[in-house]
Structures are given as C-alpha cells and as structure tokens.
Amino acid sequence: MGRSPCCDESGLKKGPWTSEEDQKLMKYIQKNGHGSWRALPKLAGLNRCGKSCRLRWTNYLRPDIKRGKFSQEEEQTILNLHSILGNKWSAIASHLPGRTDNEIKNFWNTHLKKKLIQMGFDPMTHRPRTDIFSSLPHLLALVNLKELLDHGSSHQSSWDEQALRLQAEAAQIARLQYLQCLLQSNNNSFGAATPNNLNDFTDMETINLLNSLCSSQLDIQNPTAQYPVGNFQPVVQDNSVPFSHLPDLQAYPTPPSKDMVDNQAPDQFTAVLSQDESSPNNPWNIPSSSNTTPSPTSVAPPVTVTEASVSNNMGDACSTSSYGGVATSAWSDLLFEDPFFNEIA
DNA sequence: AATTGAGTCAACCGCGAAATC
DNA sequence: CGATTTCGCGGTTGACTCAAT
Numbered sequence: 001m002g003r004s005p006c007c008d009e010s011g012l013k014k015g016p017w018t019s020e021e022d023q024k025l026m027k028y029i030q031k032n033g034h035g036s037w038r039a040l041p042k043l044a045g046l047n048r049c050g051k052s053c054r055l056r057w058t059n060y061l062r063p064d065i066k067r068g069k070f071s072q073e074e075e076q077t078i079l080n081l082h083s084i085l086g087n088k089w090s091a092i093a094s095h096l097p098g099r100t101d102n103e104i105k106n107f108w109n110t111h112l113k114k115k116l117i118q119m120g121f122d123p124m125t126h127r128p129r130t131d132i133f134s135s136l137p138h139l140l141a142l143v144n145l146k147e148l149l150d151h152g153s154s155h156q157s158s159w160d161e162q163a164l165r166l167q168a169e170a171a172q173i174a175r176l177q178y179l180q181c182l183l184q185s186n187n188n189s190f191g192a193a194t195p196n197n198l199n200d201f202t203d204m205e206t207i208n209l210l211n212s213l214c215s216s217q218l219d220i221q222n223p224t225a226q227y228p229v230g231n232f233q234p235v236v237q238d239n240s241v242p243f244s245h246l247p248d249l250q251a252y253p254t255p256p257s258k259d260m261v262d263n264q265a266p267d268q269f270t271a272v273l274s275q276d277e278s279s280p281n282n283p284w285n286i287p288s289s290s291n292t293t294p295s296p297t298s299v300a301p302p303v304t305v306t307e308a309s310v311s312n313n314m315g316d317a318c319s320t321s322s323y324g325g326v327a328t329s330a331w332s333d334l335l336f337e338d339p340f341f342n343e344i345a
Numbered sequence: 346a347a348t349t350g351a352g353t354c355a356a357c358c359g360c361g362a363a364a365t366c
Numbered sequence: 367c368g369a370t371t372t373c374g375c376g377g378t379t380g381a382c383t384c385a386a387t
Contacts, residue, residue: 016355016381038372054373055356090375105376106354 013047017056021046025053026061059102066098070107078104079112083126 017025028044034057035043037050046053059065070078074096081092089101089108096104116123 014357036372050372051358051374052356058374059355087376101375102355109377110353 011047012041012049012052014052017060021048022056022061025056029057029061059100062100064098065100070099070111074099075112078108079126082108082112086124 013021024044024046028040032043034040034054037054040046040050040053041048044053048056077096078092081095085091087105089105093099093101093104113123116126121128
C-alpha cells in the first residue's frame with residue numbers, strides 16, 4: 001500500500017547515469033551492501049532516488065551480469081519458460097544466470113515476440129494464430145487497393161500480375177497456417193508428440209500442403225538437390241517413412257504436463273541447457289516411472305520437441321513443460337530458417 | 346548531407362505485495 | 367490490526383544508433 005514518494009521528490013537527478021555516479025554507487029555497495037535503498041543515495045553521496053540506484057545496480061552494475069548477445073540455448077530457455085510462466089520476467093531471469101529481467105524483457109519484446117508473430121504464433125499463448133484466416137480477405141483487399149492506387153488503371157496488366165502474385169503469397173500463408181493447425185490438432189489429439197502419433201501423421205491433406213509449400217520454392221528441376229538444414233524438402237509420400245528428413249522425433253517421449261511444472265516451486269528449477277546424455281531417450285529428465293499423463297486442464301502442447309530440459313536444483317528429475325515453446329520444435333526450427341517463410345512472413 | 350524510420354535498450358513510472366511501524 | 371513505508375515487478379518511454387532514402 002502507498003506509493004513510494006522517492007521518485008516524486010524534486011531536485012533528484014534522472015536520466016542516464018554518469019561514470020562518476022556508477023563509481024560512487026559501486027564503491028558504496030561493495031563496501032556496505034545496499035541496505036535500505038531509500039537511504040542509500042544520501043549515504044553514497046548520490047543525488048538520485050533509491051529506486052533509480054537499485055535499478056542501476058541490478059540491471060547494470062552488478063558484478064555477475066553477463067552482457068552480450070543471447071545464445072541459442074538462452075533463447076530456447078526463454079521461450080520454454082515464457083510458455084510456462086508468461087511475462088514473469090524475474091522468474092525467467094532467475095533461470096538465466098547473469099541475465100536481468102529487464103534484459104530478457106527487452107530481448108523478448110524486440111526479438112522473440114516478433115519471431116513468433118512472424119511464424120504465425122500468438123506470442124502470449126505460443127499457439128498458432130487463427131485470426132489470420134478471418135482477416136485474410138481484408139488484408140488481400142487492402143493490398144489490392146494499395147496496388148491499384150499505386151499503379152493506376154493505366155497499368156492494368158501490371159496490376160493483375162501483382163494481384164495474382166499477392167494472392168498466391170497470401171494463399172501460401174494461409175496454407176502454412178493451416179498446416180500448423182493440422183500439426184497442432186494432430187498433436188493435441190494425442191496429448192503430445194509421441195512416436196506413435198507421429199507415425200499416425202500421414203494425413204494426405206497435410207502432405208499435399210507440405211508438398212505444395214515445398215514445390216513452390218524449391219528447385220523443381222532438381223528434386224534430388226541437397227537442401228541446407230532447416231529448409232523445407234519435398235515430403236515423400238511413403239507412409240512407412242513420413243518426414244524422414246526431419247530430426248528423429250521418435251526418440252522423444254511424451255513431455256511432462258504443465259501441471260507437473262506448476263507444482264514445482266519456480267525457484268527449484270534450473271535450466272539444463274542440453275539434453276541429458278545419460279538418458280538420451282528422456283530429454284525431459286522425468287523418472288521412467290513417472291506418470292506424465294497431461295491433465296485435461298493443462299495447456300495442450302503444440303508440436304514441440306526441445307533439447308532444453310529442466311530439472312530442479314536438488315538434482316531431482318522434475319520437469320520441463322509439456323509445452324516447450326513452439327520455437328523449440330523441429331517444425332518451428334524449419335520454419336524459422338526457411339527463407340521463403342521469412343520472406344512472406 | 347539531411348531526413349526518416351526501425352531497432353535497441355537503459356531508465357522511468359505506477360502498481361501491488363511484503364515489511365515495518 | 368490498520369496505516370505507512372519499502373521493495374520489486376512489469377509495462378512503457380524516450381534517447382540513441384544505424385541503415386535506407
């Protein structure tokens with residue numbers, strides 16, 4: 001209750017910190033600890049409010065702060081944890097040594113959120129957005145209108161070409177979205193990506209969609225060409241080996257449920273940034289005897305296979321989410337790295 | 346060279362919870 | 367036990383940089 005008046009006090013400096021101020025603050029805290037933040041500025045000889053001092057210390061001056069770009073592992077950890085915790089930046093930061101909540105929040109807002117949106121996923125729910133279906137006709141109409149205005153009626157043929165091209169691209173987006181939904185629903189109907197349901201995933205419609213996506217952008221004159229990892233390849237309609245070009249998803253067991261995650265105190269989690277090599281078939285670090293049947297109320301996972309797993313700091317196997325974040329799925333990785341997808345998205 | 350727009354990130358603001366009186 | 371103070375969190379802002387025009 002009650003608002004801290006410290007920042008409202010007049011005469012206190014605001015804005016960027018100078019190196020002298022940093023030095024004063026650092027020296028004082030290293031010598032005395034921060035104690036009462038409210039009292040600190042006076043004691044340290046700073047014309048700042050305590051709040052500003054605390055922020056400067058926790059986000060910038062603290063000696064254990066790691067600076068620089070986020071690694072792939074950190075990015076995946078953030079995605080995983082965000083899918084469980086939402087915008088609990090401090091909770092997420094507690095699993096990323098040396099990273100501050102502010103830094104993670106910024107990274108999310110400037111990079112990860114956009115990435116998910118570009119992929120057609122809702123950054124809050126980590127699930128495919130369905131709104132694009134309903135808005136597609138409107139978007140097309142707007143785009144066509146703009147083209148019309150830009151080119152005028154004297155360029156009818158050019159306008160037609162543009163419209164056709166845009167319509168084709170929009171259709172690609174729609175198909176991609178639909179494909180994601182199919183993958184999602186297929187996955188959800190079985191609770192999680194288990195080996196069996198992956199084999200079940202031979203729906204002709206989906207395969208046709210994949211093929212149409214692939215053929216539109218790959219060298220159709222050279223169907224046997226080798227594609228870089230992450231790019232789409234044509235799907236062979238061979239039910240015995242569907243998606244043979246994908247990573248071996250069958251090595252991954254059913255991930256733990258969200259309930260399991262929820263039942264663990266957040267502080268007990270420690271991100272383990274690589275798959276547990278001692279149990280390569282158990283990347284979730286779940287004891288083999290665990291009953292990991294997701295509850296009906298748990299967040300249904302998208303098609304998610306992640307190499308990031310989570311265990312608590314007691315060394316006990318606990319859980320990561322059954323919902324490891326879309327960006328960690330093999331499919332999502334493919335989408336991320338697919339130049340055509342990035343272009344149209 | 347000047348302008349503009351997008352991206353980034355440090356810092357601020359307001360709120361609620363916890364701690365203290 | 368209620369009032370007040372302090373702290374920490376999450377959302378937002380604005381200064382800065384850089385690339386494109």
